[in-house]
Amino acid sequence: MREEEVLKAVKFSESNKIKFVVTDIDGVLRGKTITKSKFQKGLDENVGFCNVVFGWDMNDAVYDNSEVTGWHTGYPDAMATIDLGTFRKIPWNEEVPFFLADFSNSDNMSGVCPRTLLKNVREQALQLGYNPQFANEFEWFNFRETPQSLKDKNYTNPTPLTPGMFGYSVLRSSQNQEFFNDLYDLLHQFDVPIEAIHTETGDGVYEACIEYSDILEAADRAVLFKTGVKEIAYRHEILATFMAKWSTKFPGCGGHIHQSLWDEPQKNNLFYDDSARHKMSSLLEHYLAGQLHCLPYILPMYAPTVNSYKRFVEGSWASTTVSWGVENRTTALRVINHAPGGMRLETRVPGADANPYLTMAACLASGLYGIKNELSLHVEPTRGNEYDNETSLPLPTTLPEATAAMKSSDIPKELFGEAFTDHFIKTREWEQRQFARAVTDWELKRYFEII
Structure with missing residues (x-):
């Protein structure tokens, strides 16, 4: 309008x-x-x-x-x-x-505002002649709880919306079809169009893919999706969580980013080259190389909480290394090369708990870094199970480790500016300090009596 x-x-x-x-x-x-x-x-x-x-x-x-x-x-x-x-x-x-x-x-405040950061990175892409088209997909768990009932339970043993491992189940989605249909229909009416939605593996877990669009619109849709899901769930006396890993029994919740660069008229997907290896243009190779190069130093943008790192477990559908592959869901970066219009890169590192403005800014900025510096793809694509690959560089496994890597590198300041980087690092150090002084259920169960 x-x-x-x-x-x-x-x-x-x-x-x-x-x-x-x-x-x-x-x-x-x-x-x-x-x-x-x-x-x-x-x-x-x-x-x-x-x-x-x-x-x-x-x-x-x-x-x-x-x-x-x-x-x-x-x-x-x-x-x-x-x-x-x-x-x-x-x-x-x-x-x-x-x-x-x-x-x-x-x-x-403009230097630390996440939406403003994404607008600035987007403008860099446009100035280079690239039209960034992005989309988020989310996994999240649903429970038959209210905020009060969960608090009364001290946030333990929530009742799942449905029991059992029913990935892609038409039975489980029809079991709660009023809620399921409201998600699809009301979010569409809210201009957050859902391309697909289905159950995932785990008690009461759903996954939804948002239709792709300009990167700023895509991030707007993503933040509104998360809040919209929660508000619609409240209406059905359901509580939704986008926590990265709420239970060790189930896979974590991803917030994967799909992305491609197009020309200004948006007629040609610049990631596609029919004559190239894997149909990957040289632009995509540089873009992918940039993400691989920067990933270890900007990981808190994708995994911002203490809990985020509980998701990075081998065999859990979450990436654990700096890696890529063609149609490979065990790697950090997945190239999808089915057709010219659908040629894209999926960054599988972000969790559902991350800020979409920051995850998309990180994807695009690190990809542009590879293009500007004409980085080459020195890492070979993974064929088969990346979890068995002992030669790949492992990702940081804790928030302090990832934050320290971000703090030690000049790359984040080059990508996001000094004001944002300094403030963001301080907020992640604060987040870790809050956890460090907490007494957890694990500690009580382990030490209370026996020690």
């Missing part, structure tokens, strides 16, 4: 409420509901939003190591810019108008 059409739709909306959200460093949506008059004023002057959204973690605990904001700044307002191009109506909430916002015009 053109801007004037959006403004007209808001003006004549039956609701006087307008909802807008920003995304914090962890990918959590933080929002406000405002009046039409406040919305109109915000378009002219931007909207004040307490900059604590970049000064606290996902549980609202304020960082003690942040330079961009903290008690030392008094937590002033930052000016959020509402993006009219993100206009939607919330179909499960009385068609209330909805917008995404970011801090691209904020002097002190």
